[in-house]
Amino acid sequence: xxxxxxxxxxxxxxxxxxxxxxxxxNGTGTVTKIxxxxxxxxxxxxxPFYVAIQKGYFKDVGIDLExxxxxxxxxVALVGAEELPFAIxxxxxxxxxxxxxxxxxxxxxxxxxxxVSVVA
Numbered sequence: 268x269x270x271x272x273x274x275x276x277x278x279x280x281x282x283x284x285x286x287x288x289x290x291x292x293n294g295t296g297t298v299t300k301i302x303x304x305x306x307x308x309x310x311x312x313x314x315p316f317y318v319a320i321q322k323g324y325f326k327d328v329g330i331d332l333e334x335x336x337x338x339x340x341x342x343v344a345l346v347g348a349e350e351l352p353f354a355i356x357x358x359x360x361x362x363x364x365x366x367x368x369x370x371x372x373x374x375x376x377x378x379x380x381x382x383v384s385v386v387a
Contacts, residue, residue, distance in 0.1 A: 304335045304342030304354035
């Protein structure tokens, strides 16, 4: 299930990165560089990306992924300005951006249930 999720995420990332973005070629082939805005601090919610990097899933498919820890509003603004093709942000940020007439689209829910809980 986890690997399927990561592969679907990779597929979306590759499809979107084909629209624009710098690319470089090394001795083993083409590598697609992707700058990915995500929450302003490293967090458990990004664990699938951390595991995928550790296991080499991105490298195996030619993706050089750079985590860009910004506030969600900054990520939405970069996508709205067409400086980046996508970002990981919450749904409410997309609603606020659309209210400001930024041309952003919400394409997938990251989690059905947030993977963090509070225990007292």
